[in-house]
Structure formats: structure tokens, C-alpha cells
Amino acid sequence: MILRRLRARRFLGLPEDPFEFARGVNVVVGPNEAGKSSLRAAIHAALYGNPATTSAQERDRYRAWGAGDPPVLELELEIDGRVFTLLKDFAQRRTVLRDDAGRTWEQHKSVQERLAAHLGLASDKVFDATAHVAQAELERIHITSIARELGRIVGGGGEDVATALRRLEQHLRALERGVRAPAREPGDLRLWEDAVAGLRERAARLRQSRDAAVRLQADLQEVRRRLAAAAEELASKRALVEHNRQIVAWQERLDGLRREEAMLEEQVRTIEDTVTRLAAVDRELEAATAGGLPAPEAVAAARKLAERAAILEMEAGTLRREMERAADEELPAAARAWGIVLAAGAAA
Numbered sequence: 001m002i003l004r005r006l007r008a009r010r011f012l013g014l015p016e017d018p019f020e021f022a023r024g025v026n027v028v029v030g031p032n033e034a035g036k037s038s039l040r041a042a043i044h045a046a047l048y049g050n051p052a053t054t055s056a057q058e059r060d061r062y063r064a065w066g067a068g069d070p071p072v073l074e075l076e077l078e079i080d081g082r083v084f085t086l087l088k089d090f091a092q093r094r095t096v097l098r099d100d101a102g103r104t105w106e107q108h109k110s111v112q113e114r115l116a117a118h119l120g121l122a123s124d125k126v127f128d129a130t131a132h133v134a135q136a137e138l139e140r141i142h143i144t145s146i147a148r149e150l151g152r153i154v155g156g157g158g159e160d161v162a163t164a165l166r167r168l169e170q171h172l173r174a175l176e177r178g179v180r181a182p183a184r185e186p187g188d189l190r191l192w193e194d195a196v197a198g199l200r201e202r203a204a205r206l207r208q209s210r211d212a213a214v215r216l217q218a219d220l221q222e223v224r225r226r227l228a229a230a231a232e233e234l235a236s237k238r239a240l241v242e243h244n245r246q247i248v249a250w251q252e253r254l255d256g257l258r259r260e261e262a263m264l265e266e267q268v269r270t271i272e273d274t275v276t277r278l279a280a281v282d283r284e285l286e287a288a289t290a291g292g293l294p295a296p297e298a299v300a301a302a303r304k305l306a307e308r309a310a311i312l313e314m315e316a317g318t319l320r321r322e323m324e325r326a327a328d329e330e331l332p333a334a335a336r337a338w339g340i341v342l343a344a345g346a347a348a
Helices: 038-047 054-063 108-119 123-133 135-142 144-153 160-178 187-292 293-330 333-347
Strands: 002-009 074-078 083-087 093-101
Touching: 038 074, 038 083, 038 108, 038 123, 074 123, 093 108, 160 187, 187 293
Parallel strands: none
Antiparallel strands: 002 074, 074 083, 083 093
């Protein structure tokens, strides 16, 4: 992270003109009360201050003399070649982080997490204990040894560097407990490694599930395609079955018509036979009347012939009625033609 520019408004005794920082080490030199500590405090407040939770007393401590509103800090940063602008508005209790692409973050927690990740200093206490040495602390170095004073600054207490390093080593061992060998109470690193291993295993299972889901989706598409083809084939076969049913019905009706046609043909033969017999009766009657038979015999013969003719006429009438009924029942055209012809012949 590189500091590029700081603009402070209504912050202690600092001017409102922006401070420009150069790359590398910046040295601020000036007499007492020139604003060196105020500049350091402004950078500290811009990096770690929370306008939303800062108390009124703290805001008044930052407020410039005679100013009516709390201060506003605007810090321009460069991170990995990208330029960010950090706004800490203690008047409106706002925190805003913008980048050069126009993206904006306004949640203080997310902004501080992003800054801490690039600074490597998670809190202001870590910043004060490592990256910052106050003037009063430098003045006390000539009183005690440098090692003890630096140990006090880094460790946050009155212990020397060796003691601080021992405590740091103990803390590291506690963190690494269970990493190299099994332990009853593993340290945080072991717990985190187990958690990471569990997450990786879960990620592997999720990838397998995803791959299985992709394969199932492909199978489902194939099943849907086959189902659509089967439905189309079923519809075609249903139409074919319905057509076959109609053919069967027509065949059955045709068979019935053929049976009726056979019956009609039999009736035609009967009518023809009747017509033949009528003609024979007529001839016998003519012979009886013209042959010179005695009157009683001729009368008797004529009566018999008349009776036979009446019987034949009745049979012919019955056959004609049956033919007419068959025609009314929508017999084939050929059968109706046969009926008409036979009826005409019988009438003749």
C-alpha cells in the first residue's frame, strides 16, 4: 500500500490543502506545534477510525479549534497499481471506499477488512505496537536500553525483546500444536488445517455431485427426446388402430351386405321360378279354354289354375315387399338394381 495524498478538513490544526506523499520514505520535519503529530494522527484516524462509532469526545478531540462540525478525512491510496480513495466523514458518520473503476464500498467492516489485508496490520493496536513509534517513546530511549524500550513498544509492556520473543515463540508453538505430531488439544493451525481439509473434501464431493448432475441432465434430455418420439409414434399407431377399426367395421358391414345380396339372389331365383310357373299356368289356362274340354272339367281346371295363380301372385307380392325393404336399408347399388329388375320382371 502506498499513500499518495491526504486532505484533512477541520482536523486539529492541519491546513485544508492536501498533503502530497512521494514514493518511498517520506520525512516530515518541522518545529514543535508545526503539525507533525497531527498529520500522524490524521493518517491513523483515516486508516482505523470508525466515524459511525467514534464518541463525541473523540470527535471533539479531532475537531479544529473554532470549527462547528467534526472533521472529514480523504486519503488517496495505491494498492497493486490501482488507485483508491478512502473517505472518513466524522460529521455524517460515513465510511466510503472508491476505486478508479468506479466501484464503491460503504460498509465500514468490509472497508477495514480490505485495508487490513493490504496493510498486514489488522487493528490500530497492532499498528501502534509495530509500525508507529511516538516521539515521547523515542525520548525515553536514552533513559533505558534500546532493547528494553523496543521490547516494551513491540510487546506492549515493560518486558525486553528476549522475553517478547520467548512469548511469541510459545504462542507459535501453541498455534502449531498437533501439526507435526498428534496432540490431545491441537492448536489453531491444526484445527484450521482440518477445517481446510474438510472443506476440500466437501468441495470434491460437491464437484462429483455437480458432474453427476450434469450427466443426469444429459440423460434427462435424452429421456425427454425418447419420450417425445414415443409419444409421436403412439399417436401414429393410435391413428392406425382407429383406421383399422374402421376397416374392420366396413368389412363386417360388407360381409353383411354380401349375405343380404346372396339372400336377394336366392329371392330373385325364387321370383324367376314363380314367374315361370305363372307363365305355365297361363299356358295351361289357355289350353283348357281352347281345347274343347267339357264345361265342368274346364271350369274345374280353370278354378285350380286360378287358385295356383293367386298363390303365386301372393308369393310374388311377398318377395317384392322383401326386395323393397332391402332397398330401404341401403343395400349396395348392384343389389338395388337387381331388386328393381326382378320386381319389374315379376310385374310383367
